[in-house]
Amino acid sequence: MINQYPIYIVDDxxxxxxxxxxxxxxxxxxAQTFDGGKHFLAxxxxxxxxxVILDSRMPGLTGQQVHKMLIDRGSPLAVIFLTGHGDVPxxxxxxxxxxxxxxxxxxxxxxxxxxxxxAIKWSKNKQTxxxxxxxxxxxxxxxxxxxxxxxxxxxNKQISDELCISMRTVExxxxxxxxxxxxxxxxxxxxxxxxxxxxxxR
Amino acid sequence: xxxLSYCGFPHFLYVIMMRSPKNKRMTLIxxxxxxxxxxxxxxIVFIAFDSHDVFAQEVSIASSSDHKIxxxxxxxxxxxxxxxxxxxxxxxxxxxxxxGYYFRLxxxxxxxxxxxxxxxxxxxxxxxxxxxVSLSLQYHVTWLATLKSLFHKGSVSAIGSAFAVKAxxxxxxxxxxxxxxxxxxxxxxxxxxxxxxxxxxxMKLNVNALFSNVTYSGFPIDQLVYxxxxxxxxxxxLPVCQLEAMAKERGIQMAxxxxxxxxxxxxxxxxxxxxxxPNWSFAKTQNVPQQLAELVTRALLSLPADxxxxxxxxxxxxxxxxxxxxxxxxxxxxNVYPIKVPFIQQVVKWLIENRFWSSLIVIILILFxxxxxxxxxxxxxxxxxxxxxxxxxxxxxxxxxxAQRVAVVGELGSSLAHEINQPLxxxxxxxxxxxxxxxxxxxxxxxxxxxxxxxxxxxxADSIIRRLRLLVKKNIITKEAxxxxxxxxxxxxxxxxxxxxxxxxxxxxxxxxxxxIDTVGFSQLLLNVIKNAIESCAERKAESAQIQATISVTLxxxxxxxxxxxxxxxxxxxxSSEKLMDSFYSTKANGLGLGLAICRxxxxxxxxxxxxxxxxxxxxxxxxxxxxxxxxxxxx
Numbered sequence: 001m002i003n004q005y006p007i008y009i010v011d012d013x014x015x016x017x018x019x020x021x022x023x024x025x026x027x028x029x030x031a032q033t034f035d036g037g038k039h040f041l042a043x044x045x046x047x048x049x050x051x052v053i054l055d056s057r058m059p060g061l062t063g064q065q066v067h068k069m070l071i072d073r074g075s076p077l078a079v080i081f082l083t084g085h086g087d088v089p090x091x092x093x094x095x096x097x098x099x100x101x102x103x104x105x106x107x108x109x110x111x112x113x114x115x116x117x118x119a120i121k122w123s124k125n126k127q128t129x130x131x132x133x134x135x136x137x138x139x140x141x142x143x144x145x146x147x148x149x150x151x152x153x154x155x156n157k158q159i160s161d162e163l164c165i166s167m168r169t170v171e172x173x174x175x176x177x178x179x180x181x182x183x184x185x186x187x188x189x190x191x192x193x194x195x196x197x198x199x200x201x202r
Numbered sequence: 203x204x205x206l207s208y209c210g211f212p213h214f215l216y217v218i219m220m221r222s223p224k225n226k227r228m229t230l231i232x233x234x235x236x237x238x239x240x241x242x243x244x245x246i247v248f249i250a251f252d253s254h255d256v257f258a259q260e261v262s263i264a265s266s267s268d269h270k271i272x273x274x275x276x277x278x279x280x281x282x283x284x285x286x287x288x289x290x291x292x293x294x295x296x297x298x299x300x301x302g303y304y305f306r307l308x309x310x311x312x313x314x315x316x317x318x319x320x321x322x323x324x325x326x327x328x329x330x331x332x333x334x335v336s337l338s339l340q341y342h343v344t345w346l347a348t349l350k351s352l353f354h355k356g357s358v359s360a361i362g363s364a365f366a367v368k369a370x371x372x373x374x375x376x377x378x379x380x381x382x383x384x385x386x387x388x389x390x391x392x393x394x395x396x397x398x399x400x401x402x403x404x405m406k407l408n409v410n411a412l413f414s415n416v417t418y419s420g421f422p423i424d425q426l427v428y429x430x431x432x433x434x435x436x437x438x439x440l441p442v443c444q445l446e447a448m449a450k451e452r453g454i455q456m457a458x459x460x461x462x463x464x465x466x467x468x469x470x471x472x473x474x475x476x477x478x479x480p481n482w483s484f485a486k487t488q489n490v491p492q493q494l495a496e497l498v499t500r501a502l503l504s505l506p507a508d509x510x511x512x513x514x515x516x517x518x519x520x521x522x523x524x525x526x527x528x529x530x531x532x533x534x535x536x537n538v539y540p541i542k543v544p545f546i547q548q549v550v551k552w553l554i555e556n557r558f559w560s561s562l563i564v565i566i567l568i569l570f571x572x573x574x575x576x577x578x579x580x581x582x583x584x585x586x587x588x589x590x591x592x593x594x595x596x597x598x599x600x601x602x603x604x605a606q607r608v609a610v611v612g613e614l615g616s617s618l619a620h621e622i623n624q625p626l627x628x629x630x631x632x633x634x635x636x637x638x639x640x641x642x643x644x645x646x647x648x649x650x651x652x653x654x655x656x657x658x659x660x661x662x663a664d665s666i667i668r669r670l671r672l673l674v675k676k677n678i679i680t681k682e683a684x685x686x687x688x689x690x691x692x693x694x695x696x697x698x699x700x701x702x703x704x705x706x707x708x709x710x711x712x713x714x715x716x717x718x719i720d721t722v723g724f725s726q727l728l729l730n731v732i733k734n735a736i737e738s739c740a741e742r743k744a745e746s747a748q749i750q751a752t753i754s755v756t757l758x759x760x761x762x763x764x765x766x767x768x769x770x771x772x773x774x775x776x777x778s779s780e781k782l783m784d785s786f787y788s789t790k791a792n793g794l795g796l797g798l799a800i801c802r803x804x805x806x807x808x809x810x811x812x813x814x815x816x817x818x819x820x821x822x823x824x825x826x827x828x829x830x831x832x833x834x835x836x837x838x
Contacts, residue, residue: 013624013628015624015625015628015655015658015659016624016627016628016631018628018655019627019628019629019630019631019632019635019655020631022631022632022635022652023631023632023634023635023638025635026634026635026636026638026639026642027638057620057699057703058703059703059705060703062703082627105623105624105626105627106623106626106627106628106629106630106631107627107630107631108630108634109630109631109634109635109638110634
């Protein structure tokens with residue numbers, strides 16, 4: 001399943017890239033290798049979900065810097081850090097920033113594969129978030145109000161009373177909302193609301 | 203002189219007064235007046251001089267222009283006045299016999315007489331046999347006559363020693379006086395010392411013991427007799443006839459004294475303890491012309507025995523010069539020839555005579571020697587302790603160096619761990635992958651390349667470990683010709699992951715040659731320098747994040763040496779080059795401060811130079827100069 005999504009390996013050491021690729025291919029996985037952050041960012045569509053295995057210590061752009069750039073550009077890519085030395089503070093920071101996992105070299109192959117699976121899942125979710133997040137951004141303020149009221153369980157009648165608008169208007173807004181969010185059922189709408197609730201109120 | 207002046211002066215006055223400008227035509231009278239005028243003037247001048255002697259001499263000249271002054275030096279062994287009193291008649295006799303001469307008598311002591319002869323102030327010399335011999339050997343004196351002794355029936359042998367003791371003393375033999383107080387005239391006196399010493403020697407007595415307590419009275423000799431009489435001395439070495447003469451002149455009693463070792467010849471009138479030697483002699487110096495010498499000799503020899511000039515000096519006149527050979531022999535034997543006593547003997551003599559001071563000196567010398575020995579002992583002890591301390595210090599120094607290297611390893615620790623991890627993680631990836639593939643049925647042959655890759659990684663890891671080991675081990679310095687470039691690249695590799703990421707470069711100018719170096723020491727030196735450069739760059743990067751840290755090494759090969767330049771674009775240095783090189787000086791919080799000091803040591807052991815300074819653009823430049831060949835070919 002995870003074969004559908006790209007895996008990237010970014011490390012400045014050729015031996016490390018080669019050996020990691022060998023390992024992944026043993027598990028029937030494919031990956032693209034890059035010798036540095038700059039090269040990677042220039043070559044890849046970072047808006048698509050996938051997983052990046054980043055070496056933390058690299059000349060030029062460090063792993064952390066690459067990670068930050070991905071976050072800034074709203075990339076759904078999952079990040080797994082590999083590091084040669086046990087640097088706990090760095091690990092904590094990285095995880096806080098949103099890295100999916102963190103491994104010390106030499107890495108256990110099985111663990112890496114499991115982490116990759118998790119990472120792909122995470123990346124997919126992240127992409128959904130990103131998409132829906134974009135859609136929500138397009139909502140008008142009114143639609144946004146509607147969105148939160150509906151999600152809270154308000155009936156149309158209650159909404160018209162609350163917002164002091166006619167029932168007809170409520171229905172129109174509701175329909176637009178569903179179209180805008182590209183959802184067909186209420187359940188989907190509420191789900192979206194739930195998953196974005198953290199970000200909506202910003 | 204006074205009489206004449208008194209004659210002349212009134213005459214002079216008369217002339218002055220009588221002389222009148224009118225009388226210009228006086229002839230004979232004038233001449234006469236002029237002559238006495240001159241005489242008067244001369245008299246006044248002589249009065250004015252106020253010198254009795256000049257007067258006296260001039261009387262001779264004035265009385266007759268032919269009179270010549272003859273200086274006669276006489277040994278005054280019994281005093282100045284005694285000599286003048288006794289010898290003046292002899293002078294008068296000579297003047298009587300040889301007209302036209304004034305024989306001027308001058309009394310001298312022994313040394314004064316010799317000096318006068320040396321300075322050629324004398325024409326004739328009268329002295330005792332010992333000095334006769336001495337003078338004749340050193341100066342041009344010719345002996346003319348020898349005195350005939352009154353006490354020895356006119357014999358010319360009349361000199362000797364009488365060893366006298368008090369009559370009531372218990373002494374019978376000379377040996378009994380060993381160590382006792384003995385008085386003598388002087389160590390150079392013939393009759394008053396030397397003759398008796400010689401005699402004692404001939405008698406095989408222990409002379410050193412016998413004469414261990416001798417005091418010298420000097421001239422006049424009479425003192426000795428009085429000292430003996432008073433009991434100040436136990437025995438006296440007197441010139442023969444001294445006692446008899448004093449009995450005759452001074453009234454001492456012969457009965458009060460006894461002479462030991464009586465060798466008085468039959469009929470001899472003076473007691474003697476030694477054989478008799480020639481009497482005093484009359485000599486001429488080279489100032490005297492032959493003719494005068496003949497006249498004097500004739501005059502001396504013709505002196506009648508009963509003339510008061512002869513009897514006054516207890517003699518019967520003069521005889522022809524007697525041989526002084528036995529005196530010569532004696533003097534030679536006693537080793538007291540005209541040449542002065544050697545210094546060391548004089549010193550010993552002085553030391554014995556001044557017993558208080560000499561014992562004091564000896565005690566001081568002994569104390570100093572003891573002190574010196576103590577000092578030597580303490581010094582050698584101190585030296586031993588010092589050497590031990592130096593040895594310990596060297597050991598500590600070596601330990602510190604080792605500590606520094608270990609500390610550097612510590613600082614590089616995480617970077618080194620990271621470095622080693624690389625090959626390990628690659629090995630793991632390959633081996634895990636291989637196992638998975640084997641489970642899936644891949645063949646060993648397919649997987650062979652993978653195993654090769656694994657092997658490569660092991661080799662890489664090994665070289666890292668080796669480099670690390672080199673850093674830590676205590677090295678005995680061994681120098682050999684080595685290429686610098688691989689060493690520099692190794693250091694680059696060691697520091698690749700240290701601190702911040704940095705760019706390194708190595709440039710070679712000129713033809714690369716092998717350099718005679720201690721590879722471990724050089725690696726450590728370079729490691730310290732480049733590590734410092736990286737840290738300095740890290741500091742700068744903390745301030746301005748966009749800076750790309752660059753460390754470049756340039757090798758410039760010359761005919762005799764290689765110059766190594768290490769440049770960075772870090773913070774630069776704030777302290778002076780010397781201060782930085784001080785041991786234990788560190789600007790880093792956790793620094794030991796030994797890094798650059800060890801660099802200095804390595805440089806010194808290679809006879810190179812090391813200089814560190816700021817670049818014009820921000821950063822630091824280190825200049826190292828190493829000779830290519832060993833200096834003095836020393837191999838440690």
